[in-house]
Amino acid sequence: MATRWETRGEKLVEDLQNVDTVAIEALANTVVQEIIDAYPNSINSRKKPLKEVRKAVESAFPHSATQASDNQYFTDSGIGKVGRYQHLALKYLTFRREDWNAIGDDARKEYIEETSKVLPVIKPTLPTIKDMNIEQLELDIETQQIVLDAIAQSNLSLAEFIQQACKVYAKTVTGKSRKYADDDLTGVLTAELLDANNKEYKTHPKKIEELTRxxxxxxxxxxxxxxxxxxxKWFISGTTINALTGSRVQSVNEILKSYRENIDTHHSKHVLTAYTNRGNGRKIEDEIDLVAMVPDGMDL
Known part of the structure; x- marks a missing residue:
């Protein structure tokens, strides 16, 4: 299940489609403010939500060596300090406001030198599981109440309940993996894998990878x-595959790493970039019928 901020990141990716630079800044600033409002008294608690939102944007809009759109900006901070163009939203998805004005080679160099200074390491006192409170789990309101009710009925502490829940869920996941380890979905019809009401394949651990393929x-x-x-022509990405299969973008992006070399070769052949299909109002699911074009996984 996606976290609150992973879901917010995916929503931001949708909102960033076909908008100008002014709208990009406004959309990103809105998300940053939402994170700040969610954790008004804990700066450290804001880091993970921001990271999850940025990861969604980075996955949907990969950086490039050359500028492919006006919605990109140049940066050489992070990622090994390699110069690259990345989506403008990432410039504003930060709590470091001074980074927003790091424009130009001299300013960037000064900014990097300043942020690279070695600061004394202060080892914080590490919290123990007994110090945990339910707010730290960042559950939605409904789930949090269900957990609280379950804890009350179990007569366990929150720490004990989490330990037991981890144990049960781990056994469930590993048990399912062993159960389906030898399953080969190549012969299963695409229509069956896409059918949300098909109980046999709805939660099959190999379903997303097979549909992505x-x-x-x-x-x-x-x-x-x-x-x-x-x-x-269509650029192959987590977003386009999500439109065809319904699989989560982040899950698809992980699988795409295994096919990256072939995908890059295909994109080079047809001169396709992440910005190829932007702004034309087309939907890939209206043009490509996955069931008709690839009825099963044989002979691919």
Whole structure:
């Protein structure tokens, strides 16, 4: 289950489609303020939410060596200090306001030197599980109440309850993995894997990877054989595959790493970038019928 801020990051990615630089700044600032408002008295608690939101944006809008859009800006901070162009939203998704004005080589150099200064290391007192409170779990209101009710009925402390819950869930996950370890979904019809009411495959651990593999094949075939004009071709990303399969963008992006070399070769062949399909009002699911193009996983 996605966390509150992973979901907020995915929503931000949707909102960033086809907007100008002014709107990008406003959308990013809104998210930053939401995080600050959610943790008004704990600066450290804001770090993970911001990281999750930034990760969603970075996954949906990969950085590039050359500027591919006006919605990118140059930076050489972080990631090994390698110069690159990345989405403008990342410039504003930060609590370091001084970074916003780090424009130009001299300013960037000064900023990096300043932030790279070695500060004395102060080892904090590490909290123990007994110090934990339920707010730290960052649950939604409904789930938090369910957990509180369960703790009350179990006569366990929060720490003991979490330990037991981890134990039970770990056994469930590993048990399911062993159960499906030898399953091969290549012969299963695509329509069955996409059917949300199909109990046999709805939670199958190999379902997302198999659907991602088929979606890549469908987009590749469409670009190679059906799209006759450059503007008709589609860039392969977590977002486009999500539109075809319904799988979570972040889960798909992890799987795409295994196919990166072939995908990059395909993109180079057709001169496709993450900005190829922006602003034209088209939806990939209206043009590519995954079930019709790849009815099963055989011979891909």
């Amino acid at each position: 088929r979606a890549i094949a469908a987009i590749t075939k469409y670009n190679n054989e059906i799209a006759t004009e450059q503007y008709q």
